[in-house]
Amino acid sequence: MAIAAQKYHPVKVSYAHPTLIGIVASAVLTALVIVGSRNLEHFDSALFGYTIASVVAFGAIAFRYAIWLQRPATRTYFRRGLQLFFQRKKFAANAGNAATTAATNLVAQRFIFKRGTMRWLMHFLIMWGCIIAAAITFPLVFGWVHFELEGDLGYRAYLFGFPLSVMQGRDVFAWIVFHGLDFSAVMVIAGCAIAIHRRLKDRGAIALQSFLLDFTPHLLLIAISVSGLMLTASSLWFAGYMYSFVALVHQATVIMTLFFLPFGKLFHIVQRPASIGVELYQKRSQEMPQAVCPRCRTEFAGQMWIDDLKKVVGDLGFDYRMENGNTLQDYCPRCKRIVRGLSYANLPQAQEKVFVGGRADEK
Amino acid sequence: MFIDPQRCIGCRSCVAACRECSTHKGYSMIFVDHIDRAETTATMPTLCMHCTEPTCALVCPADAIKMNEDGVVMSALKPRCLDCRNCVNACPFGVPKYNTAMHLQMKCDMCYDRTSEGLKPMCASVCPTGAISFGKYEQIVPLRRTKPVNAHVFGNQHVETKVYLMLPTDADEVRVDGCGVFEGKVLVDAQATATEESWIDTQVEESDKSNEF
Numbered sequence: 228m229a230i231a232a233q234k235y236h237p238v239k240v241s242y243a244h245p246t247l248i249g250i251v252a253s254a255v256l257t258a259l260v261i262v263g264s265r266n267l268e269h270f271d272s273a274l275f276g277y278t279i280a281s282v283v284a285f286g287a288i289a290f291r292y293a294i295w296l297q298r299p300a301t302r303t304y305f306r307r308g309l310q311l312f313f314q315r316k317k318f319a320a321n322a323g324n325a326a327t328t329a330a331t332n333l334v335a336q337r338f339i340f341k342r343g344t345m346r347w348l349m350h351f352l353i354m355w356g357c358i359i360a361a362a363i364t365f366p367l368v369f370g371w372v373h374f375e376l377e378g379d380l381g382y383r384a385y386l387f388g389f390p391l392s393v394m395q396g397r398d399v400f401a402w403i404v405f406h407g408l409d410f411s412a413v414m415v416i417a418g419c420a421i422a423i424h425r426r427l428k429d430r431g432a433i434a435l436q437s438f439l440l441d442f443t444p445h446l447l448l449i450a451i452s453v454s455g456l457m458l459t460a461s462s463l464w465f466a467g468y469m470y471s472f473v474a475l476v477h478q479a480t481v482i483m484t485l486f487f488l489p490f491g492k493l494f495h496i497v498q499r500p501a502s503i504g505v506e507l508y509q510k511r512s513q514e515m516p517q518a519v520c521p522r523c524r525t526e527f528a529g530q531m532w533i534d535d536l537k538k539v540v541g542d543l544g545f546d547y548r549m550e551n552g553n554t555l556q557d558y559c560p561r562c563k564r565i566v567r568g569l570s571y572a573n574l575p576q577a578q579e580k581v582f583v584g585g586r587a588d589e590k
Numbered sequence: 591m592f593i594d595p596q597r598c599i600g601c602r603s604c605v606a607a608c609r610e611c612s613t614h615k616g617y618s619m620i621f622v623d624h625i626d627r628a629e630t631t632a633t634m635p636t637l638c639m640h641c642t643e644p645t646c647a648l649v650c651p652a653d654a655i656k657m658n659e660d661g662v663v664m665s666a667l668k669p670r671c672l673d674c675r676n677c678v679n680a681c682p683f684g685v686p687k688y689n690t691a692m693h694l695q696m697k698c699d700m701c702y703d704r705t706s707e708g709l710k711p712m713c714a715s716v717c718p719t720g721a722i723s724f725g726k727y728e729q730i731v732p733l734r735r736t737k738p739v740n741a742h743v744f745g746n747q748h749v750e751t752k753v754y755l756m757l758p759t760d761a762d763e764v765r766v767d768g769c770g771v772f773e774g775k776v777l778v779d780a781q782a783t784a785t786e787e788s789w790i791d792t793q794v795e796e797s798d799k800s801n802e803f
Contacts, residue, residue, distance in 0.1 A: 298653060300649045301652075304651045341692045431611075434612065435699075435703075495670050499669070502673070502693065505674045509674070527679075533679065539649050539676070539680075545645060545648075545747055547682065547744050547745050549745040549767050550745070554745070555747075560678060560681070560801045561623065563684035564621055564684040565634065568625035568634030569626065570765065571595050571755070572625055
């Protein structure tokens with residue numbers, strides 16, 4: 228029997244739509260910078276380089292995200308996830324689930340703890356170090372937050388030009404706030420040191436890693452953190468010695484890192500929150516009718532999931548439809564292995580079967 | 591890599607040795623399944639066939655599964671894997687394993703820590719019968735009477751792989767359809783395992799029943 232063997236053909240990627248999304252994202256951020264800094268009144272022109280890099284990087288991340296969503300599987304999860312999330316009757320439960328998943332996966336990162344304690348500590352230090360640093364620097368760079376002197380030692384913070392509470396410049400809280408970037412730098416350096424130590428010692432990591440993808444992000448983060456600490460050291464203890472040079476180096480490393488965000492390892496920062504949608508999808512899928520393997524009759528996955536998967540596989544150009552009307556993805560993984568074994572066993576060896584006594588003989 | 595199921599005696603040395611691989615320490619990525627336990631002792635060793643166009647990688651929503659320059663399809667990148675398990679259910683060979691608590695998929699990466707240094711993968715280095723062999727095509731093939739084939743046909747889909755299956759016949763591909771493997775008495779096989787094969791179920795095959803590691 229002749230079967231037309233179908234070859235896989237890749238899905239074409241469109242760049243027009245993502246480019247537009249990228250440009251719009253950059254334009255929106257630019258508008259927010261102008262509005263948030265009250266027509267650039269509170270914008271610090273010394274930070275112009277950082278702002279331009281942030282605007283370009285934001286557009287690039289949006290572009291990359293839009294390209295990523297074009298993958299058939301990603302598109303399916305994205306659409307189905309939104310559809311499930313906004314089901315009217317389940318909305319409250321979905322919001323609760325999403326909050327729980329965000330707390331366990333994104334905040335506590337329990338899944339990384341299961342992968343390894345040191346890995347968790349490493350990731351915890353780097354992630355929270357970067358989040359604290361980003362939360363302090365971006366609003367300052369964009370002019371969304373600025374401080375004004377009030378009285379002799381009081382600082383009043385302004386958010387988008389609106390006054391907040393006054394902070395005494397000499398108390399402990401102010402000291403912690405003003406040194407927030409120093410604390411975050413120490414956290415990032417410690418986390419990156421653990422990561423690099425593992426990458427230099429672990430045989431599995433050594434085999435799989437590449438310098439550009441696995442070392443560069445850590446080295447960039449260390450460069451940012453060390454140069455940032457040098458700025459503090461220069462102003463506190465060395466009377467501003469080489470301050471402008473270090474500031475330039477710091478700016479260069481930050482800009483390089485921002486431009487590195489859409490590529491490689493760092494893209495997981497924007498990609499990872501999708502796990503909230505995936506977990507919701509699987510939870511709802513478990514509540515729906517389950518797919519039963521036609522061969523062993525066991526339930527192995529949600530029917531909605533398998534149906535979506537078959538569509539994705541089809542969109543990718545694969546055709547796993549069988550003679551009996553089923554698709555290979557209808558079968559559980561174990562049965563797939565066994566039917567391949569049985570097919571092998573049914574191959575003729577000269578005049579006899581490879582394995583005598585296979586049940587398929589009796590057919 | 592060359593797999594000859596005729597030579598497999600079901601000793602599961604490969605399963606044990608696989609756990610020693612540094613890229614997935616402590617977890618075995620090989621399956622040794624009885625193909626029809628009530629009728630034959632024959633077993634089928636399954637490890638990743640490293641497809642030239644890997645379905646697992648293409649159905650991954652996170653683009654986490656990469657093929658390296660040697661054509662080896664790697665485990666999911668740890669920062670990216672979302673534990674969606676699309677790869678587990680899409681793979682035509684039933685190979686990828688997952689762990690929900692770790693949010694992670696892992697699979698055979700041909701012991702890349704070893705093969706990248708010129709060593710044999712763990713499974714091939716311990717297999718006592720040569721059912722799993724690793725070497726150059728020119729070295730292995732002249733030693734065997736079986737025919738190396740790296741193509742499967744699943745329904746309408748032709749799948750080419752980096753790993754070869756040694757066939758006892760002159761076929762150019764293995765057709766996993768149309769030879770009664772999906773139908774007939776085998777339908778009740780797994781249903782009956784609970785009673786017929788309880789001893790082997792509990793002692794040996796538990797890990798093969800689920801793709802969770």
